[in-house]
Amino acid sequence: MDPYQSLKQLRQLLDSKQISVTELCQYFLDRIAQFDQRTNSFVSVEPEQVLAEARSTDKTIDQGVNGQLTGIPVAHKDNFCVRGKRTSCCSNLLRTFIAPYDATIVKNIAKAGGIYFGKTNMDEFAMGTSNQTSVWGPVRNPWDLSRVPGGSSGGSAAAVAAGLVPVATGSDTGGSIRQPASFCGVTGFKPTYGRLSRYGMIAFASSLDQAGTLTRTAQDATTMFQILQSHDSQDATSVPSSINKKVQIKHPLTIGYSASLLNGLDSDIVARIEASRNTLEQLGSKFVDVEVFDQDLALSSYYIISCAEASSNLARFDGVRYGSRAKSVSSIQDLYEDTRSHGFGAEVKRRLLAGTYFLSNNSSENYVQKAQKIRRMVYELYNELFQKVDVVLAPSSPSTAFRLDEEHDSTDMYRQDRFTVPVNLCGLPAISVPCGLVNGLPIGVQFIGPQFGDELILDLAERFQKETSWHLQRPKI
Amino acid sequence: MAFATTQDMNEVASKWEAVIGLEVHVQLNTRTKLFSRTRNGDVSAAPNQSASLVDLAYPGTLPVLNQTALTHAVKFGAAIDGSIAKVCLFDRKHYFYPDLPKGYQISQYSHPIVSSGVFNLWNENGQAKAVRIRRVHLEEDAGKSIHDRLPNETVLDFNRAGTPLLEIVTEPDLRTPSEAATCLRQLHALVIWLGLCSGNLNEGAIRCDANVSLRHRGSNRYGTVCELKNLNSFKFLKRALRYEIERQVAVLSGGASVQRETRSYDPASGSTISLRPKEQQEEYRYFPDPDLPPIPISDEFTSQIKTSMPELPETVRDRFVKVYGLATDQAYRLTLEKPLAELFEATAKLCKDPQLAANWILGEVIAIRKRTQPQTPKITITATQLAQLIERVKDGTLSLNTGKELVGRLWATDLDLDEIVKTHDITQISDRDQISEWSAKVVDENQELIPKLLDGEEKLYEYFIGQVMRLSRGKANPHLVRQALERLVLADEKHCSNENDD
Numbered sequence: 001m002d003p004y005q006s007l008k009q010l011r012q013l014l015d016s017k018q019i020s021v022t023e024l025c026q027y028f029l030d031r032i033a034q035f036d037q038r039t040n041s042f043v044s045v046e047p048e049q050v051l052a053e054a055r056s057t058d059k060t061i062d063q064g065v066n067g068q069l070t071g072i073p074v075a076h077k078d079n080f081c082v083r084g085k086r087t088s089c090c091s092n093l094l095r096t097f098i099a100p101y102d103a104t105i106v107k108n109i110a111k112a113g114g115i116y117f118g119k120t121n122m123d124e125f126a127m128g129t130s131n132q133t134s135v136w137g138p139v140r141n142p143w144d145l146s147r148v149p150g151g152s153s154g155g156s157a158a159a160v161a162a163g164l165v166p167v168a169t170g171s172d173t174g175g176s177i178r179q180p181a182s183f184c185g186v187t188g189f190k191p192t193y194g195r196l197s198r199y200g201m202i203a204f205a206s207s208l209d210q211a212g213t214l215t216r217t218a219q220d221a222t223t224m225f226q227i228l229q230s231h232d233s234q235d236a237t238s239v240p241s242s243i244n245k246k247v248q249i250k251h252p253l254t255i256g257y258s259a260s261l262l263n264g265l266d267s268d269i270v271a272r273i274e275a276s277r278n279t280l281e282q283l284g285s286k287f288v289d290v291e292v293f294d295q296d297l298a299l300s301s302y303y304i305i306s307c308a309e310a311s312s313n314l315a316r317f318d319g320v321r322y323g324s325r326a327k328s329v330s331s332i333q334d335l336y337e338d339t340r341s342h343g344f345g346a347e348v349k350r351r352l353l354a355g356t357y358f359l360s361n362n363s364s365e366n367y368v369q370k371a372q373k374i375r376r377m378v379y380e381l382y383n384e385l386f387q388k389v390d391v392v393l394a395p396s397s398p399s400t401a402f403r404l405d406e407e408h409d410s411t412d413m414y415r416q417d418r419f420t421v422p423v424n425l426c427g428l429p430a431i432s433v434p435c436g437l438v439n440g441l442p443i444g445v446q447f448i449g450p451q452f453g454d455e456l457i458l459d460l461a462e463r464f465q466k467e468t469s470w471h472l473q474r475p476k477i
Numbered sequence: 478m479a480f481a482t483t484q485d486m487n488e489v490a491s492k493w494e495a496v497i498g499l500e501v502h503v504q505l506n507t508r509t510k511l512f513s514r515t516r517n518g519d520v521s522a523a524p525n526q527s528a529s530l531v532d533l534a535y536p537g538t539l540p541v542l543n544q545t546a547l548t549h550a551v552k553f554g555a556a557i558d559g560s561i562a563k564v565c566l567f568d569r570k571h572y573f574y575p576d577l578p579k580g581y582q583i584s585q586y587s588h589p590i591v592s593s594g595v596f597n598l599w600n601e602n603g604q605a606k607a608v609r610i611r612r613v614h615l616e617e618d619a620g621k622s623i624h625d626r627l628p629n630e631t632v633l634d635f636n637r638a639g640t641p642l643l644e645i646v647t648e649p650d651l652r653t654p655s656e657a658a659t660c661l662r663q664l665h666a667l668v669i670w671l672g673l674c675s676g677n678l679n680e681g682a683i684r685c686d687a688n689v690s691l692r693h694r695g696s697n698r699y700g701t702v703c704e705l706k707n708l709n710s711f712k713f714l715k716r717a718l719r720y721e722i723e724r725q726v727a728v729l730s731g732g733a734s735v736q737r738e739t740r741s742y743d744p745a746s747g748s749t750i751s752l753r754p755k756e757q758q759e760e761y762r763y764f765p766d767p768d769l770p771p772i773p774i775s776d777e778f779t780s781q782i783k784t785s786m787p788e789l790p791e792t793v794r795d796r797f798v799k800v801y802g803l804a805t806d807q808a809y810r811l812t813l814e815k816p817l818a819e820l821f822e823a824t825a826k827l828c829k830d831p832q833l834a835a836n837w838i839l840g841e842v843i844a845i846r847k848r849t850q851p852q853t854p855k856i857t858i859t860a861t862q863l864a865q866l867i868e869r870v871k872d873g874t875l876s877l878n879t880g881k882e883l884v885g886r887l888w889a890t891d892l893d894l895d896e897i898v899k900t901h902d903i904t905q906i907s908d909r910d911q912i913s914e915w916s917a918k919v920v921d922e923n924q925e926l927i928p929k930l931l932d933g934e935e936k937l938y939e940y941f942i943g944q945v946m947r948l949s950r951g952k953a954n955p956h957l958v959r960q961a962l963e964r965l966v967l968a969d970e971k972h973c974s975n976e977n978d979d
Contacts, residue, residue: 081537094536101530103537200537207767236541236769309767312569315580316534320633332631336573359571359762368764 001027003163004474007072007220010166014061014071021061021071025054025115028073032118032164035477038145041158043078043136044086045118053115068227070113075168077156078119079126080211081200082106085116089202090134091124093343094323103200104232105169105211112227117165121155124345125314126176126204128152129416130402133347138404141183142475143441147401150180150416156214157184162477167215167224173204174302175397175420177212178432178446182396185434185442185473187461188214189221191454193427194239197232203313205306206237208424217471218433218461225454239452247453253460255280256290256389261419265398269443272436273395276445279467280393280460290385290392293378295418301378302421303414304358304371310348311355317343350410375425382426386450391460395419396432396444419446429454431461434470442473493729494694495722497657498611498649500686501664502642503674504618505549511617511641512540512583512769518640520680528620528635534578539768542567546641548782549673550590550615551774553643555783556671557610559594565772567615571762576620576633584616584644586763590774596647596667597791598660599809605791608660609648616642637681643673649688649699654718658711661685663790665711666813669854670790676854684709689718690735691725700725701735705749708742717742721749793818801831810839816856817843823860828867837867841884849888857889865894873954874898876905906952909961912945915953916961919944920969927969938962 001019013019019027029047036042050073057071076082079089081099083106088094102110110116124133131139131154139154141147142162149158153170157180160168170177172190181188189212196211203209213224231241239245257277262270277287319325319339326338344352358367385392396419402408423430428448435445447464449457465471510517513531531538547565554561568586569579591613598606620635645664651657665683669676676682685708690700705721708714720742725735740749790812797808797818811821821838825831842858850857866887870880875898886897898904906912919941920927930937938959945958 079537087536089536097536099537100535101537199539202536203768205767234541235539237539237767308764312571312581312762312764315571315573316536316578318573318575318580320575321533321578322535332575356762359764361760361762364762364764 003028003031004216004472005166006217007069007166007215007223010072011068015066020054021057021115022051022054024071025050025073025117028117028165031162035142035162036159036164038477039140039142039149039158039162039164040137041121041139041149041155041162041164042075042118043088043090043121043134043155050115050117057113057115065113067111067113068223069109072114072167073117073165074109074114075117075120075156075159075165076106077153077168077170078122079171079202079204080106080169081202082116082119085119087119087202088135089125090122090136091343091345091348092135092324093317093339095135097323099200101200104197104230104234105228106200108228108230109169120153120159120168123152123154123176124348125202125310126152126171126173126209127310127347127351129175129179129413130404130408131155131180132404133345135345140404141401141441142477143185144401146405147403147441148183150183150397150401152176152180153188153214154180154183157181157186157188160184160186160214160216161475163474167213167220170212170214171201171204172210172212172420172424173208173306174417174424177214178420178430178444179397179416181214181432182434182444183401183442185437185444185470185475186214186216187218187221187434187465187471188212188396188432188444189218189225189458190423190430191225191229192239192245192429192449192452193424194237195229195245195429195452195454197230197235197238199232199234199238203309205309206313207309208302208306210424210427218431218458218465221431222455222458222462225458229454243452245452245454247450247456249456249459250390252284252286253280253390254388255285255287256385256392257287258290258292258394261292261295261394265395266438268438269395269399272438272443273393273445276435276464277393279464283463283467287393288389290389291381292385292392292394293381293422295422297374298378298422298425299414299418301371301374302417302425303354304367305375305425307351307355308358308368308371309355311352311359314344314348314352319343347410378422379426382422382428382450386453390450391453391457392448394446394448396446400438400441400443423448427451429457431457433461433464434473435468436470437473442470489726492694493691493722493726494696495652495654495718496649496690496692496699497651497654497718498688499645499647499651499657499660499664500688501645501647501661502618502684503645503664503668504682505546505641505643505673506675506682507543507545507549507641509543510639511543511546511615513639515639518675519636522636524632524634525636528638532578532639533635534580540583540766542769542772543641546615547590547772547774549641549671550613550643551779551782552671552786553645553668553673554591554594554613555779555786556667556789557591557594557596557613559591559610559613561774561779562588562590562592563774564588565590565615565774567766567769568763569766570616574619574622575631576622576635576638578620578635578638582617582619583766583769585614587765589614596660596664598656598663599791599794600656600659606650606656608650611646611648613643613645616644618642643668649690654715654722657687657718658715661714662711662813667790670815671787678710681709685714687714687718689721689725691722691729700729701737703735703737703749704739704755706739706741706752713742713744716744716747717749720747724749787815790815790818797821801825801835803831803835807835807839811835814854816854820856820858820860820863824863824867827860827864828871830867830871833867833871834863837863837884841881845885845888849885858884858887859891862887862892862894869894869898873907873956874904876951876953876955879905879951904952905954906949907954907957909957912949912953912957913961913965915945915948916941916958916965918948920962920965927966930966
């Protein structure tokens with residue numbers, strides 16, 4: 001049994017009865033038991049319940065019931081609510097929180113027959129780029145256990161990279177799927193804002209958050225996207241089914257590329273991006289030079305908006321109705337203070353304080369309103385760009401995975417996101433695919449599509465992966 | 478702190494003028510809550526049983542706007558001829574309070590759904606006054622903190638959380654407590670008329686805050702405002718304002734200045750109590766709610782609502798005066814409630830006597846409703862029943878008293894009036910011979926009172942009539958009884974004078 005098989009291969013194994021669902025699940029459970037002490041990519045796995053579900057799925061398969069994911073293990077990032085399961089966002093504040101309902105994404109996967117395999121580790125409330133802020137401890141990169149997997153969907157990326165699960169969900173607010181995908185050598189897809197429901201995905205920054213997937217291949221990402229996308233009447237930002245979402249795929253593609261973007265990057269990384277460009281040219285794509293928005297400006301805009309929204313979204317964690325609650329307090333003010341002081345970690349507090357400040361009367365004009373203005377400018381620039389090109393090519397991350405013990409100050413860490421945040425500011429679809437190894441560590445390249453160009457970039461990524469084998473590389477764990 | 482005499486009051490009134498504005502919160506009677514699919518206004522639900530995961534702000538849940546609430550808001554906007562926003566936008570208003578589940582309230586700050594309308598107020602003297610409406614916006618209600626259920630503990634009930642509210646903010650155009658109370662009463666009447674609200678004040682369906690300041694009469698500058706919270710009945714509003722105006726007059730007359738603050742009215746003591754100073758600029762960290770994308774409000778949508786609007790009370794009022802010749806105060810009272818106005822118009826058409834119809838409705842119908850069902854404003858007599866009744870009293874078939882009694886008997890039934898009259902033998906007796914016979918008997922039995930009657934003691938006639946009515950078991954036509962009695966007494970007098978002549 002090979003743990004790195006695609007969904008299509010697993011489907012064939014199950015359909016041809018070469019393996020039962022129970023056997024398949026047992027196999028992955030064994031791998032988790034064997035390897036996850038090293039990576040710490042899962043924060044909850046309940047083998048008994050997985051096997052019970054597997055056994056009952058075997059029976060339904062015998063009865064001829066077959067969904068696209070029937071019998072296939074799927075892990076969820078710990079910010080997706082799964083009914084009856086601990087959904088902690090890897091925060092002390094929610095360490096005992098049992099979700100009373102399923103997120104729409106979780107429902108869609110269950111409907112397609114996927115086996116819920118457990119929750120993956122993440123940065124607390126999805127705030128981070130290294131997966132070091134989790135209350136359940138950091139995740140280690142399967143390619144080098146002394147290194148981070150990226151974040152915030154680090155657990156999902158590491159789990160897929162280590163062959164512990166074929167697919168995992170993630171969420172991407174400023175690069176939280178694509179950057180860990182780049183660090184772990186997997187395919188990370190962030191769809192157009194609104195195409196996957198946010199209902200039941202615990203909010204970080206509502207206008208930027210988008211659910212997505214971490215998979216072995218672009219083809220698997222396509223399969224998952226077909227299963228996950230749906231109009232959700234419980235999410236007012238969900239794209240109505242009446243909107244025509246098809247972007248015509250016409251070849252050859254024109255791809256926008258900005259060489260200036262690569263300034264200051266490690267020359268080996270630049271070489272891998274240039275090689276990706278060559279591959280795409282061989283596939284017939286035409287490249288044009290484009291100007292992209294000032295990254296640092298976009299990054300500032302992103303941090304102001306995301307912190308402001310986070311300070312609002314996380315106000316509900318007050319210890320009154322659910323989650324951890326401070327004990328022996330004498331006033332309601334103390335209850336709030338103690339609950340939140342002990343419940344939130346340092347990075348979350350930093351962002352909530354900053355966000356609260358950004359929204360206050362005296363600074364909103366200088367921060368939030370300016371940030372929104374910049375956001376509109378980025379949006380307009382990309383709009384114009386997509387009049388001229390079909391796809392934009394960009395690095396997924398400015399570096400390969402860094403070491404856990406490296407000292408980074410916050411702004412340094414925030415700059416990790418500079419290639420990914422413009423996509424979230426504009427609500428665009430983007431996919432990160434592995435494009436090489438640098439000093440034995442994976443690095444990814446990003447295809448950014450126009451709004452609703454999800455199928456377009458998935459198709460491009462699939463064709464890219466037909467020509468390359470980087471996505472097939474495996475860590476020696 | 479009451480003023481000793483009316484003279485003091487008049488002196489004060491000649492010197493000071495109160496400037497009052499209202500903020501009225503109207504709970505909309507939509508089927509579900511403003512942003513969730515939970516049933517709205519389920520007063521029978523046990524605590525926290527009418528609160529869903531969305532209402533309780535469970536992690537991951539999202540708000541979705543109830544379209545009916547939006548329609549209601551636009552309807553109200555059309556009724557006050559306000560300008561309707563082109564886009565419906567929501568903001569988050571942040572503050573921490575245990576009964577506020579999300580740590581923010583979804584409200585409309587920068588773009589109220591309705592702005593700059595006019596509410597035509599009818600004063601007690603029947604004159605109209607235009608009260609400008611500054612803004613009307615949609616927002617969600619919070620839960621309830623209950624402090625007196627357990628000792629030293631506060632319990633929370635989130636059933637109310639997420640109830641749609643329409644907040645109506647007037648300009649400071651009101652000048653007296655009773656004018657403010659009239660304004661609230663008519664706003665109350667209007668939202669019920671439009672079908673937007675149950676109007677049940679006991680259940681908090683309409684809640685009112687008032688801003689009040691004083692200024693020297695003749696000045697056009699505004700004084701320092703105090704906000705009075707939770708004035709949830711017309712009476713309390715009036716009393717709280719009276720108290721607060723007196724308080725402010727006392728402060729200002731003493732040479733001190735009024736502090737800008739929020740005060741609460743205590744019905745038990747009839748006074749207002751300082752709650753907290755009002756900061757010049759409150760820190761709510763408003764920003765557009767990213768979970769609720771802007772919803773365009775098309776002109777078609779607005780004009781569709783406008784054309785489907787019921788006739789407004791003021792229009793109906795004018796018609797009642799012009800077409801039916803009613804007095805303005807009668808027209809006003811009949812148009813405080815749509816069912817009353819409808820009953821009047823239908824009855825007036827059937828019995829062809831608008832004045833009588835108005836009298837009966839404003840008299841007996843309202844009285845019987847108050848007596849039998851003080852909690853529900855429903856009217857359970859049909860125009861057909863009432864018109865028949867009016868006609869039968871008019872043509873003498875029924876006495877006025879019997880007629881009044883019959884309103885109660887017809888109430889909440891589908892009985893036919895003529896049927897009741899037949900089966901219960903209550904037709905008025907107009908047989909003159911029979912009435913004369915009874916009258917003669919009464920006169921005979923009360924001979925000693927006749928001189929007093931003759932001396933012009935008119936009240937005694939009522940006693941005599943009463944006696945005849947008793948004999949007839951209430952069925953004699955009182956008009957004919959009086960005629961008969963007068964005839965008999967007159968005959969008696971002649972008889973007496975004849976005797977004297979002898």
